[in-house]
Amino acid sequence: xxxxxxxxxxxxxxxxxxxxxxxxxxxxxxxxxxxxxxxxxxxxxxxxxxxxxxxxxxxxxxxxxxxxxxxxxxxxxxxxx
Numbered sequence: 001x002x003x004x005x006x007x008x009x010x011x012x013x014x015x016x017x018x019x020x021x022x023x024x025x026x027x028x029x030x031x032x033x034x035x036x037x038x039x040x041x042x043x044x045x046x047x048x049x050x051x052x053x054x055x056x057x058x059x060x061x062x063x064x065x066x067x068x069x070x071x072x073x074x075x076x077x078x079x080x081x
Contacts, residue, residue, distance in 0.1 A: 004054045007047045013061060014047075016068035021046040024058050024070075032056055 005013070014021060021043045025032060031053050041049070050056045060071035062080060069076040 001054050005051060005057070007044075007051045010047050010050055010057075013063065013068055016063060016066065017061070017070065021050070025050065026056050026058050029053075029055050 036049055062069055062071050062077050064080045071077050
């Protein structure tokens with residue numbers, strides 16, 4: 001949160017996770033509901049929204065080498081180790 005990810009970093013993480021940008025969005029966040037919900041956004045616009053508003057990024061994300069998982073549920077992290 002203190003050092004936000006760039007759009008390129010987010011794309012790399014999405015590739016490692018093997019998911020679409022919308023799958024990484026915390027769509028219950030106030031900013032999502034107020035600024036983005038109900039709009040037709042393409043992947044680049046969603047990535048930019050997350051880069052500009054890090055609260056929108058589902059977390060934690062655990063990266064090890066060329067693999068990444070969402071840390072919720074915690075069992076996902078065990079897959080990396």
